[in-house]
Amino acid sequence: MFLIVSLIRPSRFPIVAMAAYLLSSPAVADQGGVAFLEKLSVVPSTVMTVCHGFGCAYRDQLALTPAKMTYLRGVLQSARSASEERKAIGKAVAWLDREDGRAAGTVGRIARAGAGTKSGPSQMDCIDLTANITQLLIVLDRNKLLKFHRVGDPVSRGLIVDGKQPHTTPVIVEIATGTEWSVDSWTKAYGESPDIMTISEWKTRS
16 A cells, blocks of 8 residues: 655755665666655666655665675576576565665555554555566666666556555566566565566456
């Protein structure tokens, strides 16, 4: 479940000069996920904006340093098929959640946090998690670490009137088949591997 807030607070820390770590390729306006991030005023780069506090109300920074990128490269390059790559993406996303937790103080975040549970800077709703994971996926893609998938646009489900809570997930698209897959960490607690399933299956969940 997510909560959109009208006030977007600036990061608690100043922008860090990390030119050496910025992506060399320019932003591609129609690349999957970019339009979603633009609505939150988030620019994908290896100096990530860690969204938290619901609707990206709070922002911190996490630099994907050369050492961190080497780790991610090792995780992704071991994949020899689309199914193996999805497992590797799940491992990378769980790693990111732990890194984000240390950077933003969200190590105690709970699964399915929303308006009816906990809020505040220590929690993340699905918008926060979708923003963070989508940034990571774009970085992986632009660094040619995804061989079997590309980044898709986030997908939402639930309209209240249909009995389902509103919820949004990051998306990857299998290149060979065009199948869309969710990479959903909102249903998981801090540091756990995300739910990765086809979007058609994901839309049937509540």
